[in-house]
Amino acid sequence: xxxxxxxxxxxxxxxxxxxxxxxxxxxxxxxxxxxxxxxxxxxxxxxxxxxxxxxxxxxxxxxxxxxxxxxxxxxxxxxxxxxxxxxxxxxxxxxxxxxxxxxxxxxxxxxxxxxxxxxxxxxxxxxxxxxxxxxxxxxxxxxxxxxxxxxxxxxxxxxxxxxxxxxxxxxxxxxxxxxxxxxxxxxxxxxxxxxxxxxxxxxxxxxxxxxxxxxxxxxxxxxxxxxxxxxxxxxxxxxxxxxxxxxxxxxxxxxxxxxxxxxxxxxxxxxxxxxxxxxxxxxxxxxxxxxxxxxxxxxxxxxxxxxxxxxxxxxxxxxxxxxxxxxxxxxxxxxxxxxxxxxxxxxxxxxxxxxxxxxxxxxxxxxxxxxxxxxxxxxxxxxxxxxxxxxxxx
Amino acid sequence: xxxxxxxxxxxxxxxxxxxxxxxxxxxxxxxxxxxxxxxxxxxxxxxxxxxxxxxxxxxxxxxxxxxxxxxxxxxxxxxxxxxxxxxxxxxxxxxxxxxxxxxxxxxxxxxxxxxxxxxxxxxxxxxxxxxxxxxxxxxxxxxxxxxxxxxxxxxxxxxxxxxxxxxxxxxxxxxxxxxxxxxxxxxxxxxxxxxxxxxxxxxxxxxxxxxxxxxxxxxxxxxxxxxxxxxxxxxxxxxxxxxxxxxxxxxxxxxxxxxxxxxxxxxxxxxxxxxxxxxxxxxxxxxxxxxxxxxxxxxxxxxxxxxxxxxxxxxxxxxxxxxxxxxxxxxxxxxxxxxxxxxxxxxxxxxxxxxxxxxxxxxxxxxxxxxxxxxxxxxxxxxxxxxxxxxxxx
Numbered sequence: 001x002x003x004x005x006x007x008x009x010x011x012x013x014x015x016x017x018x019x020x021x022x023x024x025x026x027x028x029x030x031x032x033x034x035x036x037x038x039x040x041x042x043x044x045x046x047x048x049x050x051x052x053x054x055x056x057x058x059x060x061x062x063x064x065x066x067x068x069x070x071x072x073x074x075x076x077x078x079x080x081x082x083x084x085x086x087x088x089x090x091x092x093x094x095x096x097x098x099x100x101x102x103x104x105x106x107x108x109x110x111x112x113x114x115x116x117x118x119x120x121x122x123x124x125x126x127x128x129x130x131x132x133x134x135x136x137x138x139x140x141x142x143x144x145x146x147x148x149x150x151x152x153x154x155x156x157x158x159x160x161x162x163x164x165x166x167x168x169x170x171x172x173x174x175x176x177x178x179x180x181x182x183x184x185x186x187x188x189x190x191x192x193x194x195x196x197x198x199x200x201x202x203x204x205x206x207x208x209x210x211x212x213x214x215x216x217x218x219x220x221x222x223x224x225x226x227x228x229x230x231x232x233x234x235x236x237x238x239x240x241x242x243x244x245x246x247x248x249x250x251x252x253x254x255x256x257x258x259x260x261x262x263x264x265x266x267x268x269x270x271x272x273x274x275x276x277x278x279x280x281x282x283x284x285x286x287x288x289x290x291x292x293x294x295x296x297x298x299x300x301x302x303x304x305x306x307x308x309x310x311x312x313x314x315x316x317x318x319x320x321x322x323x324x325x326x327x328x329x330x331x332x333x334x335x336x337x338x339x340x341x342x343x344x345x346x347x348x349x350x351x352x353x354x355x356x357x358x359x360x361x362x363x364x365x366x367x368x369x370x371x372x373x374x375x376x377x378x379x380x381x382x383x384x385x386x387x388x389x390x391x392x393x394x
Numbered sequence: 395x396x397x398x399x400x401x402x403x404x405x406x407x408x409x410x411x412x413x414x415x416x417x418x419x420x421x422x423x424x425x426x427x428x429x430x431x432x433x434x435x436x437x438x439x440x441x442x443x444x445x446x447x448x449x450x451x452x453x454x455x456x457x458x459x460x461x462x463x464x465x466x467x468x469x470x471x472x473x474x475x476x477x478x479x480x481x482x483x484x485x486x487x488x489x490x491x492x493x494x495x496x497x498x499x500x501x502x503x504x505x506x507x508x509x510x511x512x513x514x515x516x517x518x519x520x521x522x523x524x525x526x527x528x529x530x531x532x533x534x535x536x537x538x539x540x541x542x543x544x545x546x547x548x549x550x551x552x553x554x555x556x557x558x559x560x561x562x563x564x565x566x567x568x569x570x571x572x573x574x575x576x577x578x579x580x581x582x583x584x585x586x587x588x589x590x591x592x593x594x595x596x597x598x599x600x601x602x603x604x605x606x607x608x609x610x611x612x613x614x615x616x617x618x619x620x621x622x623x624x625x626x627x628x629x630x631x632x633x634x635x636x637x638x639x640x641x642x643x644x645x646x647x648x649x650x651x652x653x654x655x656x657x658x659x660x661x662x663x664x665x666x667x668x669x670x671x672x673x674x675x676x677x678x679x680x681x682x683x684x685x686x687x688x689x690x691x692x693x694x695x696x697x698x699x700x701x702x703x704x705x706x707x708x709x710x711x712x713x714x715x716x717x718x719x720x721x722x723x724x725x726x727x728x729x730x731x732x733x734x735x736x737x738x739x740x741x742x743x744x745x746x747x748x749x750x751x752x753x754x755x756x757x758x759x760x761x762x763x764x765x766x767x768x769x770x771x772x773x774x775x776x777x778x779x780x781x782x783x784x785x786x787x788x
Contacts, residue, residue, distance in 0.1 A: 006453055007460070007635055011622040018615050025608040056453045059400055066401075214419040217664050221412050224665060228405040241401055267661045270611050271618060 009050060009057060016042055017274035028372055032128075032336060033365065035274050039281020052282040057275060062241075064276035065341060067269045069242040070227045072158070073249015074262045088152025090316035095153055095332055096125050096160045098312035099305060106304050116356065118168045119346040123360045124305035126161035127154040128336030128368070141379060146324060149317070150331040161338050162243045163188045165345060169240065172351035187237055192247060195230075199251030207255065219259035223252055224268075242341060280340050280361070283347070288358045297355075298362035305363055306333055306370075327378045334371040339364050403444060403451060410436055411668035422766055426522075426730060427759065429668050433675020446676040451669060456635075458670035459735060461663045463636040464621045466552070467643015468656045482543045484710035486550025489726055490519050492706035493699060494558070500698050510750065512562045513740040517754045518699035520555035521548040522730025522762070535773060540718060544725040547707070555732050556637045557582045559739060563634060566745040581631050586641060589624070593645030601649065613653035617646055618662075636735060674734050674755070677741070682752045691749075692756035699757055700727055700764075721772045728765040733758050 020034030020041075042049045050057065103121030108114065127150070141147055166188050210219055227248040234244025249256070256262055288294040310329035317325045343360035346352035352360075414428030414435075436443045444451065497515030502508065521544070535541055560582050604613055621642040628638025643650070650656055682688040704723035711719045737754035740746035746754075 006456060007622060007626040007629060010457065011619070011626045014622055015619050018609060018619065022607060022609045031609055056450055059450045059453075062400060063404065213416060215412060215416045215425055217660075220661065220664060225405070225409050225412065228401060228408055232401040232405045235401060264661045266611075267614065267658045268665045270614060271662045 006056065009054075012042065012049060013038075013057070013278045014271075014274050017278050021274075030334075030368055030372070032277060033368055035277035036281040036284070036361070036365065038274075039278035040284045040286055041281075042278065043282025043284070045285040045287065050278070050282055052279060057279055060272060060275040061279035062276075064269075064272035064274075066227065066231050066241055066245045067265065067272050068276065069246040070249045071262070071265050071269045073246040074252070074256045074265060075249070077253060087317060087320075088149045089156060091149055091153035091313050091328060091332065092156025092160065094312035094316040095127070095309055096157045096164070096312070098315070099124050099308035100164070102304055102308040103301075106300070115168065115172050116346075116352050118171065119342060119352050120301065120356060120360065122161060122164045122168050123339040123342040123346075124301065124308070124335060124363065125164060126158050126335065126338035127309070127332045128334045128338065141375075144379075146327045146331060149328055153313075153316075153328075153332065157332075158246075158338060159192065161342070162240065162246065163192060165240055165338075165342050166243060168342075169345055169349065172346065172349045191234065191237065192243070195247040195251050199247070200253045203251050204254045207258070210255070210259075217264075219255065220261060220264045223248070223256070223259075223261050223265065226252065240341075240345065280344065283344075283354075284358055284361045285354075288355075288362060294355065294358065294362075297359045298366065301359055301363045302366045305335060305367055309333060323378075327375075330371065330374045330378045333374065334368045335364050336368060400450065403448075406436065406443060407432075407451070407672045408665075408668050411672050415668075424728075424762055424766070426671060427762055429671035430675040430678070430755070430759065432668075433672035434678045434680055435675075436672065437676025437678070439679040439681065444672070444676055446673060451673055454666060454669040455673035456670075458663075458666035458668075460621065460625050460635055460639045461659065461666050462670065463640040464643045465656070465659050465663045467640040468646070468650045468659060470644060471647060481711060481714070482546030483550060485543055485547035485707050485722060485726065486554065488706035488710040489521070489547055489703055490551045490554045490558070490706070492709070493518050493702035496698055496702040497695075500694070509562065509566050510740075510746050512565065513736060513746050514695065514750060514754065516555060516558045516562050517733040517736040517740075518695065518702070518729060518757065519558060520552050520729065520732035521703070521726045522728045522732065522758075535769075538773075540721045540725060543711075543722055547710075547722075547726065551726075552640075552732060553586065555736070556634065556640065557586060559634055559732075559736050560637060562736075563739055563743065566740065566743045585628065585631065586637070589641040589645050593641070594647045597645050598648045601652070604649070604653075611658075613649065614655060614658045617642070617650070617653075617655050617659065620646065634735075634739065674738065677738075677748075678752055678755045679748075682749075682756060688749065688752065688756075691753045692760065695753055695757045696760045699729060699761055703727060717772075721769075724765065724768045724772045727768065728762045729758050730762060 016038040017035040020038040021031030022034070024031050024034035024037075039050075041047055044050075044052050052058075100121045103124050104117050107117035107120045112120070167185065210222060213219075213222070215221060227245045230244035230248040230251075231241040232244065234247070235241040252261065288298065309332045310326075313329035313332050314325040317328055320328075339360055343352065343357045347354065347357045410432040411429040414432040415425030416428070418428035418431075419425050433444075435441055438444075438446050446452075494515045497518050498511050501511035501514045506514070561579065604616060607613075607616070609615060621639045624638035624642040624645075625635040626638065628641070629635040646655065682692065703726050704720075707723035707726050708719040711722055714722075733754055737746065737751045741748070741751045
């Protein structure tokens with residue numbers, strides 16, 4: 001690919017993604033929807049300007065999603081997760097278990113294979129931390145108690161969904177072998193467990209050593225090395241690369257605050273991420289929404305995703321008021337990156353069909369679309385109370 | 395290229411570049427030398443780990459250099475260039491004219507073709523703004539009068555060298571046609587002139603409109619769109635893409651300060667740039683330094699580059715003291731990015747040979763290597779004076 005050619009694609013992808021993103025924000029929707037839609041429009045099935053099998057563009061997309069998960073990892077404070085206590089953990093656990101069971105049973109009864117059903121179930125597990133946090137932030141509700149529970153739970157279900165993805169990926173790759181499966185579970189637990197518990201402690205001990213670096217932007221450079229290194233390591237030992245970059249973000253938790261890494265990685269992300277969303281969108285065939293059978297599947301998976309997650313959340317917050325249980329449940333509804341990643345992994349392993357990938361994309365789109373109005377509805381009384389004594393929301 | 399494979403290359407390239415960079419900084423050399431050396435080591439001619447014809451890696455390198463020139467453009471204040479006055483302009487002009495003439499004549503007398511000689515002459519024109527500024531900054535001399543002159547002159551000779559590159563590139567592409575050549579000159583002047591004079595004014599008028607953007611990081615996103623758009627436009631009208639991204643940086647001069655764009659683009663740059671330097675280094679065959687004929691050429695071009703630039707600077711500062719003339723001349727010595735870019739463009743057009751590209755790389759390496767000790771030597775008395783009343787350097 002020549003420089004001119006490459007630049008043309010870069011300009012078109014980045015600009016379209018951002019214009020569509022701006023339109024979405026103005027319509028009170030998350031910009032991610034716009035970037036995906038830009039991909040749908042530019043992609044193989046509509047305008048055909050970009051080719052979703054283009055090597056160079058897909059490489060930028062891959063690095064983009066690795067940085068996305070790194071950035072999400074940087075945003076998460078392991079301590080805060082434990083601080084919001086049992087409620088968040090229960091919402092996280094039940095919010096994964098119930099969608100997993102309901103999703104699996106539902107798809108399996110429809111006649112799908114075990115692994116394929118597991119992939120679809122895995123794709124509906126993880127709440128999109130970015131999307132729910134952004135919506136709550138935009139509504140000025142980021143310091144609301146429900147927001148803390150949702151953020152904590154979303155962190156946990158992201159981790160669980162990623163482990164689940166690693167497991168399902170392992171299942172899809174080989175025949176089901178108990179030894180390999182157990183090894184994968186142990187590897188996942190060891191990798192994630194070691195990095196979660198000892199990683200941050202080890203990382204914070206390197207600080208006096210980081211201070212001695214003479215290279216410009218040393219802490220940022222080291223964080224990128226860790227991100228790429230753990231991503232590669234995760235890939236080598238059989239986990240997804242994104243789990244590695246995500247864990248890199250967790251590991252440098254404390255240092256991230258000291259060196260403001262979150263804000264530095266943000267700009268690499270801002271540049272690379274549109275390529276991921278656009279290339280993902282380019283895989284969606286919008287004619288799916290016109291075909292009754294596919295439309296039925298999309299709506300079914302969306303209903304299962306919404307109902308099961310809300311049921312899990314409501315069950316987990318047993319001791320809270322009904323209002324709070326509904327608010328929590330609604331905030332857990334949006335699915336995004338992780339679901340799309342799961343779909344993409346399934347697609348690349350030829351475990352799920354293009355059709356099912358389209359269903360996953362459609363579900364992500366629908367759940368993300370319905371959440372903002374639902375959150376506004378669920379918090380309407382609360383917001384009135386909040387808006388009176390300005391800045392006093394707690 | 396698979397995700398795992400790609401990640402391996404990314405990890406190796408980024409990590410080696412930064413380790414070598416750190417080593418160079420500790421040896422009081424600019425980190426760019428280390429990144430180039432990492433490329434030489436990893437490249438086709440030594441370890442053979444990375445392939446300098448790899449499509450995906452070269453694409454990252456291309457985007458890296460586009461962002462480098464964008465960042466340099468952002469650092470430059472058009473006003474400051476005019477503020478340091480005539481001296482800087484003269485140093486810039488004569489510091490381009492004399493190396494151009496000396497370089498061209500020298501190579502042409504050695505028997506090289508006109509276009510090839512022009513390419514080599516163009517490669518020795520531009521002082522590396524980043525390198526000289528970094529060295530002066532590290533020595534605490536960034537507020538010295540000579541530093542201002544050098545920064546101003548380096549800006550101007552960057553622009554002149556880029557225009558020269560566009561012209562030489564045009565010459566190399568087709569046969570020499572007066573109409574096309576004039577068109578190219580006019581296009582260069584119109585493109586660079588319009589963007590320099592009206593660009594910043596037009597850009598600053600868009601501020602009320604930028605404020606209305608709802609998308610996250612709107613100003614940063616717009617700046618990237620402008621960078622990619624002007625790079626593509628420059629490429630389409632026959633100039634180099636890097637001139638476009640450089641001009642994008644110039645255009646948003648004022649806005650860059652308001653929205654702190656320089657610091658935001660820096661991190662995209664920090665991530666992408668090592669790929670450029672490493673891939674550039676991968677083209678260098680270190681055996682060139684062992685071969686008498688090539689070593690002679692490298693030394694000859696380096697001597698021409700150093701002597702002509704110092705002569706130009708000394709001639710331009712006619713009214714200053716001899717000490718200041720030598721200081722200015724030495725600070726103008728390092729060649730870097732632009733020279734390598736010129737070499738690369740020449741290589742890609744098959745105008746210069748691999749051998750000559752190696753000579754250009756060797757010259758960049760040598761001039762960058764000798765500058766820091768020379769600057770320390772030239773400013774040694776001054777530094778003693780400065781170090782006594784701390785923080786009073788003017």
